[in-house]
Amino acid sequence: MKPNxxxxxYTSLNARPDDAPAASLPREVGHFNLFRVEELMRTYPNRPQMTxxxxxxxxxxxxxxxxxxxYADKxxxxxxxxxxxASSRVPYRWLPHNLEQTGYFCIFTEEFLLPGKGGIALEELPVVQASGCPVLELTEAEYAAIETLFEKMAQEITSTYSYKYDLLRAYLWxxxxHGQKLQPTPAAVPAHNASARVTALFGELLERQFPLxxxxxxxxxxxxxxxxxxxAVHVNHLxxxxxxxTGHTTTTLIGGRVAQEAKMLLKQTNWTVxxxxxxxxxxxxxxxxxFFKRQTSLTPGDFRS
Structure with a gap:
């Protein structure tokens, strides 16, 4: 699945990056932009259709x-x-139930936040990792505090301040x-549940490669x-x-699924070997x-015949 x-x-919004307030942002420091949810809803009166x-x-x-x-399998x-x-590593979509939606959203590339504040890399934070919990319910007070941050960014992105992108970067961090602090305490999550989530995400990712x-x-x-x-985990950890x-290594699980697809293609298509x-x-x-003979004890030709 190639990332969009x-x-x-911007094409989906009938706009171009050059039309956006962030157009003057130098290419070498990435991209950042901010939008109001209400404006998105007005653009799509039948509700936005996100893939x-x-x-x-x-x-x-x-x-x-x-x-x-x-997002992912959740x-x-x-x-x-x-x-x-929403991480760049996990597939997702937003489905509003009605047109009564308000708020903000910002988009940015990893380059915009480099180097990380205090040496922290964005992908090191659980809130943006595949195994994290990216959707957080907020109280009215929490919503108001975060809304203030978005309002500051909305005001700054159209300003003429020479260092506005440094300020936007600070607001974004x-x-x-702020969202990271609202995350559930990791210690409260049993280790076997975390393992189950990683296993489920791996299985979902594996299945998304097929069919060909x-x-x-x-x-x-x-x-x-x-x-x-x-x-976003170390291969040894996975x-x-x-x-x-599962009782099996990552390579064994991948190999078994690839062999399954190979058998289907050999039996149900006229593709050459x-x-x-x-x-x-x-x-x-x-x-x-x-590989196929190790998996099935047959050659592709013998299996197909």
Whole structure:
């Protein structure tokens, strides 16, 4: 699943990045922009239609109103007020239940926050990791405090202050840490539940690679490290968690699912063995044939006949 770009995002709003207040931001320091939810709702009177996908940028939304946030393999209902952190590593979408939605959202690239304040990298914070809890219910007081931060950013982004992007960056870090402080205490979450979440996210990610519809389509994630990077965990940690919860290593689980897809393609399509091997990410046919025989005790040709 290729992440949607900033250009695709602005196209969906019938706008261009150059039309936005952030247009003067130097390319080498990334991208930042801010929007009002009310304006989005006026643009789409039948409610905005967001696709379930990953984006090439981060998004933080302050929302008031009944809506549903779907991310990875989870869904959260927002009944009144919510703060929502959307990572570039996890597919998501927002589904408002009605037009009575207010609030703000900002989008930004990781480059905009580099270097991290105090040496902190954005991806080190649980609030933006795949295994985190990106949708937080807010009290009225919490909503008001965060709304003040968004209002400061909304005022500053159109100012002529020479150092406004440094100030916006400071406000954004304050917003991120404010949300981080509202996160559930990690110690209160049993370790086996955390392992179960990682396992579930891995399984969801693995299944999203399939089915392969054409010979030109290729697996985006092929190795244990690919999946670990996507889930923002160390490959050794992912392997240990999967071994504990499933009894199998990451490589074994990936191999089993790839073999399952290979058997389906051999039986249900007229793709050549070479096309199947290439689509499944093998460097050559011989490598694929050896892999398939280890998995099934048959060659691809014998299995197909």
């Amino acid at each position: 770009s900033l250009e695709a995002f 379930f996908d990953r984006r090439q940028f981060y998004k933080i939304s302050l929302i008031r109103g009944r809506s549903r946030v779907e 869904a959260v209902e927002v009944e009144q007020r919510g703060l929502w952190f 304050e917003l991120i840490h 519809a054409t010979p030109q389509q290729q697996l985006r994630l092929r190795t244990a490290k690919d999946y670990a990077d996507e889930l 392997n240990r968690v999967l071994k504990e919860t 070479s096309e199947i091997a290439d689509s499944l990410g093998f460097t050559d046919v011989a490598h694929f044939c050896n």
